[in-house]
Amino acid sequence: MTYRPAARLADISPFHVVELLTRARQLESEGRDIIHMEVGEPDFPTPAPIANAAVDAIKSGKTLYTQSLGLPELREAIAAFYQTRYGLTLPASRIAVTNGASGALNLAFACLADPGSKWLLTDPGYPCNRHILRAFEGRPRHIPVGPESNFQPTPTQVRQHWTAQTRGLLLASPANPTGTLLTLPEISALAEVCRQNDGHFIVDEIYHGLTYEIDAPSACTAGDDIWVIQSFSKYFQMTGWRLGWMVIPEAYVRDIEKLAQNLTLCPSTPAQYGALAAFEPETLSILEARRAEFRRRRDYLAPALEAIGFRVTARPEGAFYLYCDCSALAADSFVLARDLLEKAGVAATPGLDFGSHKPEKHIRFAYTTSVDRLAEAVRRLSAYFGG
Amino acid sequence: MTYRPAARLADISPFHVVELLTRARQLESEGRDIIHMEVGEPDFPTPAPIANAAVDAIKSGKTLYTQSLGLPELREAIAAFYQTRYGLTLPASRIAVTNGASGALNLAFACLADPGSKWLLTDPGYPCNRHILRAFEGRPRHIPVGPESNFQPTPTQVRQHWTAQTRGLLLASPANPTGTLLTLPEISALAEVCRQNDGHFIVDEIYHGLTYEIDAPSACTAGDDIWVIQSFSKYFQMTGWRLGWMVIPEAYVRDIEKLAQNLTLCPSTPAQYGALAAFEPETLSILEARRAEFRRRRDYLAPALEAIGFRVTARPEGAFYLYCDCSALAADSFVLARDLLEKAGVAATPGLDFGSHKPEKHIRFAYTTSVDRLAEAVRRLSAYFGG
Numbered sequence: 094m095t096y097r098p099a100a101r102l103a104d105i106s107p108f109h110v111v112e113l114l115t116r117a118r119q120l121e122s123e124g125r126d127i128i129h130m131e132v133g134e135p136d137f138p139t140p141a142p143i144a145n146a147a148v149d150a151i152k153s154g155k156t157l158y159t160q161s162l163g164l165p166e167l168r169e170a171i172a173a174f175y176q177t178r179y180g181l182t183l184p185a186s187r188i189a190v191t192n193g194a195s196g197a198l199n200l201a202f203a204c205l206a207d208p209g210s211k212w213l214l215t216d217p218g219y220p221c222n223r224h225i226l227r228a229f230e231g232r233p234r235h236i237p238v239g240p241e242s243n244f245q246p247t248p249t250q251v252r253q254h255w256t257a258q259t260r261g262l263l264l265a266s267p268a269n270p271t272g273t274l275l276t277l278p279e280i281s282a283l284a285e286v287c288r289q290n291d292g293h294f295i296v297d298e299i300y301h302g303l304t305y306e307i308d309a310p311s312a313c314t315a316g317d318d319i320w321v322i323q324s325f326s327k328y329f330q331m332t333g334w335r336l337g338w339m340v341i342p343e344a345y346v347r348d349i350e351k352l353a354q355n356l357t358l359c360p361s362t363p364a365q366y367g368a369l370a371a372f373e374p375e376t377l378s379i380l381e382a383r384r385a386e387f388r389r390r391r392d393y394l395a396p397a398l399e400a401i402g403f404r405v406t407a408r409p410e411g412a413f414y415l416y417c418d419c420s421a422l423a424a425d426s427f428v429l430a431r432d433l434l435e436k437a438g439v440a441a442t443p444g445l446d447f448g449s450h451k452p453e454k455h456i457r458f459a460y461t462t463s464v465d466r467l468a469e470a471v472r473r474l475s476a477y478f479g480g
Numbered sequence: 481m482t483y484r485p486a487a488r489l490a491d492i493s494p495f496h497v498v499e500l501l502t503r504a505r506q507l508e509s510e511g512r513d514i515i516h517m518e519v520g521e522p523d524f525p526t527p528a529p530i531a532n533a534a535v536d537a538i539k540s541g542k543t544l545y546t547q548s549l550g551l552p553e554l555r556e557a558i559a560a561f562y563q564t565r566y567g568l569t570l571p572a573s574r575i576a577v578t579n580g581a582s583g584a585l586n587l588a589f590a591c592l593a594d595p596g597s598k599w600l601l602t603d604p605g606y607p608c609n610r611h612i613l614r615a616f617e618g619r620p621r622h623i624p625v626g627p628e629s630n631f632q633p634t635p636t637q638v639r640q641h642w643t644a645q646t647r648g649l650l651l652a653s654p655a656n657p658t659g660t661l662l663t664l665p666e667i668s669a670l671a672e673v674c675r676q677n678d679g680h681f682i683v684d685e686i687y688h689g690l691t692y693e694i695d696a697p698s699a700c701t702a703g704d705d706i707w708v709i710q711s712f713s714k715y716f717q718m719t720g721w722r723l724g725w726m727v728i729p730e731a732y733v734r735d736i737e738k739l740a741q742n743l744t745l746c747p748s749t750p751a752q753y754g755a756l757a758a759f760e761p762e763t764l765s766i767l768e769a770r771r772a773e774f775r776r777r778r779d780y781l782a783p784a785l786e787a788i789g790f791r792v793t794a795r796p797e798g799a800f801y802l803y804c805d806c807s808a809l810a811a812d813s814f815v816l817a818r819d820l821l822e823k824a825g826v827a828a829t830p831g832l833d834f835g836s837h838k839p840e841k842h843i844r845f846a847y848t849t850s851v852d853r854l855a856e857a858v859r860r861l862s863a864y865f866g867g
Contacts, residue, residue, distance in 0.1 A: 094679075094680075095678050096731045096732075097592075097678075098592065099590070099591060099593055099594045099616075101590075101594075102738070102739075105738050105742060107734075107737070107741060108741055111741065134545055138541040138543065139541070139543045144538050144543070147750070148538055148539065151526075151531050151534055151535055151538075152531070154526070155720075156525065156526045156531070156718070156720040157521060157720045158719050158720050192579055192722070193744070195743060195744050196579075199586075199743060203488075204486060204489065205484075205486055206486055207486045208595050208617055210486075220742070221741075221742045221745075224739075224742035224743070225742060225743055228590045228739070228742075228743060229486075229616070229617075230595055230616075230617050291481055291482050292481075318481050331543070332543070333542075333545050333746065333748065333750070334750065335744075335745070335746070335749075345483075345485065348485050348489050351489070351492050352489075352615070354494060355611035355612060355615075356586060356608070356615060357579065357583070357722075358580065358582055358608075358722070359722070361721060361722045361750075362719075362720025362721065362722075363534070363721065363748075363750055363751070364748065364750070
């Protein structure tokens, strides 16, 4: 038979970092010590109260299908969290529990993206977003963003890039790979541009909770017509459980429910029972201690990398990444990343994985490992660059 | 803002049975006893060895992301299962572990369905399949199937329905809602028609293991160009865990991996560690005892329903459903299903949920409850019809 994948496959790239990771594992199997700064995953285990709640559910047989939009009590708990954390009153009916933030974005684009519709995304940005969009036959249009706007799009840029085919804007705050935040006035101004164009505004808030000076404002505050994607993976440290949620504009709740019934049936039941414990005071106090540790790592790593010659051009206010300009040190970050792995035993993610706006000048370091290991990485990098 | 979902939403129906289920729960909250024969979910808990393996993994912190196509050792275990159960040698590289069979079909159609491409599906059939296809902009074309072909399509029908736009055929064996099987020669003949048309053949085998006279042959035996969808939900009784797998033709493994990396990241890690125990002798002996119980229920229920006037026109060789012709008892199965719930306290699924080929004449009873409860249901139905 003829090999004939759908045409969209030509536009869907693999993660380049996976190649690097495969090579890293090979080196490790040969006895090399590799410091992993490429991984977008907290190194902390899932907090015990969450793990215990999941275990209790499994042991008592609570492993059947749930409602497609999630356990009603979990939707209520998430809505209540918006009240306590953001002072926001949201009806639980607008919350859909999903297969991670990935699952949320799959449902959002299945619901909103007509074939050929254009969507504005930032470059650099999290690469899966444009690929999920493409899977549902929407088309990404990239807004190049740089340090001059803290790697976030401005209302002027959004207006400039909006055309008759544009259906909406998707961005992340804190952003990946840069960790930069939008303020509430900035979110509101971008929302207003979307409204003026009768378009959708989707905000990825999966790194909320992992911010180190100010608390990130939720786009939910800027209007109930905004779609907000969230995750239990990062702040709540439930990566492998695959659980997230979405705040849906009321008019689309029924559509998302129909899609969830058909595309996924329901999110993982054990994960949902675990997540019921995510908002307990005991869990939150564990998470806040870990947030402080992430901050300590960032505050160590950023100046240490700058001392070597990397430039942290964005304010890394959240997430656990430093997106560094490495152009003073190397001509091509992709080549650099491979060389750092081979010669220094440090794994980092080349800009290429985040888009096509100056990727060769950038490399992302994740501080998802201890300060001791970060310090060892800095020593190795320093030696590599002859420091 | 204008309410403007993607055009595809108009083609995606909700499950009608959910409405019925909501009403059933309301009646139960008022103190009524309802016998649930509408649910496509085993009433047995997840076997203890699987649950325990998941608990052990959670307790030892094995809750991080896995590889996008699943834990290598789980892919190996699934491949080994094809050897022991079907005598088939499959490379583990062709196995993708997924978010349930739903996740597998999402990936398959994301990989294969170009916008406007036509796909042959059976009517009646599992409704989510056509909706997942539609979400990725493929278009279903239905082959009406009835008792004359045991509710499975014949090679002649497939040839008749195939047009220049047709890209493939999807069917299920055992089928839902009918429980009917295809023999290996039948599968091979259908595969040959697909090959002659240079089209894809996708076979849903999620009810494998739940067959009561003969073991269902796997389509994997009929060629390594066939896509096979499987699930840990039904035979392995892991519904809420959301875990399944897919056997992929070699040429598409890399494409599916790229899609999985971007659309889902990975399947649930605790579920995967649980599933590692699914093929252990202890687990299989639990599952085989339950299979015998399902058979006992079927053997009780089918003649009992026929005695009332329902006609089981297909050979219900597998799954846990009886798809009954109720036209001698009622003009419209949708009205009947509502009336049975209200007046007899028996919940069943009207044909409407499975397609548009004579749905009003059919109703599906699931034997996912004990023989005692089935007997009570039969008494109530008998009384309802004045027997």
